[in-house]
Amino acid sequence: MTNTSGYQRGPVTLRGRYVPQTTTDQRLLDDRGQAAWLHTDPWRIMRIQAEFVEGFGTLAEVGPAVSVFGSARTGPDDPNYALGEQVGAALVKAGYAVITGGGPGSMEAANKGAAEAGGTSVGLGIELPFEQGLNEYVHIGVNFRYFFIRKTMFVKYAQGFIVLPGGFGTFDELFEAMTLVQTRKVTRFPIVLIGSDYWAGLIDWLRTTVLDRGTISPHDLDLLHVTDDVDHAVQLIKDAGSELADQAAAQERAEEVAAQEYAEDVIEADRLGEGEGDLEGERSGERSDDRGTIRR
Numbered sequence: 407m408t409n410t411s412g413y414q415r416g417p418v419t420l421r422g423r424y425v426p427q428t429t430t431d432q433r434l435l436d437d438r439g440q441a442a443w444l445h446t447d448p449w450r451i452m453r454i455q456a457e458f459v460e461g462f463g464t465l466a467e468v469g470p471a472v473s474v475f476g477s478a479r480t481g482p483d484d485p486n487y488a489l490g491e492q493v494g495a496a497l498v499k500a501g502y503a504v505i506t507g508g509g510p511g512s513m514e515a516a517n518k519g520a521a522e523a524g525g526t527s528v529g530l531g532i533e534l535p536f537e538q539g540l541n542e543y544v545h546i547g548v549n550f551r552y553f554f555i556r557k558t559m560f561v562k563y564a565q566g567f568i569v570l571p572g573g574f575g576t577f578d579e580l581f582e583a584m585t586l587v588q589t590r591k592v593t594r595f596p597i598v599l600i601g602s603d604y605w606a607g608l609i610d611w612l613r614t615t616v617l618d619r620g621t622i623s624p625h626d627l628d629l630l631h632v633t634d635d636v637d638h639a640v641q642l643i644k645d646a647g648s649e650l651a652d653q654a655a656a657q658e659r660a661e662e663v664a665a666q667e668y669a670e671d672v673i674e675a676d677r678l679g680e681g682e683g684d685l686e687g688e689r690s691g692e693r694s695d696d697r698g699t700i701r702r
């Protein structure tokens with residue numbers, strides 16, 4: 407006989423001393439408890455999920471975009487500010503939305519350039535102790551609590567990265583992008599550094615010390631492009647986009663041909679009275695002898 411007694415907590419049955427003194431609803435609705443749970447990891451997981459949902463939901467329909475990084479400290483009179491504006495405008499002219507960290511300095515410059523060129527200007531802000539809020543040129547802004555979620559957005563919704571002169575924050579974004587491409591965690595995308603003078607020391611160190619000591623491979627250096635010419639930077643991103651589109655089209659064609667060949671094989675096997683299982687074996691190089699033993 408089935409014993410139906412016990413306390414049902416969703417799909418879980420609890421009996422004896424395991425039966426709780428309160429119901430789940432009671433605990434949910436009872437606000438007299440401590441608020442310590444707000445600072446626990448399970449609650450953080452909910453916030454993390456919510457932040458991903460908000461980011462994906464906001465950015466999924468932005469269209470082709472390029473993420474632009476650079477110093478938060480670049481003042482409006484700094485030549486790099488004008489460079490940032492040019493980058494924003496040139497990207498818009500080439501059909502891209504511009505995504506930045508939404509802060510001051512070079513981020514603001516790129517957002518300004520994009521907005522004034524009539525394009526889409528996106529700012530992905532981050533909660534910081536000295537937060538300044540999103541710059542005034544951001545059309546679509548999302549403020550993130552978590553760095554790693556914001557970084558996912560910079561990569562997921564961009565066709566390439568343009569990096570203006572910057573400090574630790576900029577280096578972090580640059581090296582994260584390089585690592586993702588180097589480890590093939592993402593499909594290769596272009597990373598363009600603007601300002602050959604500023605980046606020369608880093609490039610030189612990578613080419614000599616880092617390469618010489620064998621901690622990177624020679625081809626890893628190909629991940630970076632350096633230029634002073636904004637139009638050239640944008641062209642590099644466009645070219646990489648066309649190359650990727652060609653590769654994707656070739657892959658699609660190859661899959662179509664393979665599917666067509668497979669369908670023809672199935673029809674032929676059917677005509678000859680063989681099963682689809684035999685065909686699978688043949689495709690993977692397997693052959694069975696009279697006793698059914700699989701040979702390769």
Ligand SMILES: C/C(=C\CNc1ncnc2c1ncn2[C@@H]1O[C@H](COP(=O)(O)O)[C@@H](O)[C@H]1O)CO
Nearest residue numbers: 475476477478479507509532572573574575576
């Ligand atoms: C330091 C100041 C403001 C900081 N505000 C920022 N808002 C948004 N994003 C930021 C901010 N600071 C850094 N970032 C990100 O890092 C990159 C710039 O860092 P760097 O160290 O200045 O190079 C940038 O691309 C942002 O994504 C007020 O001076």
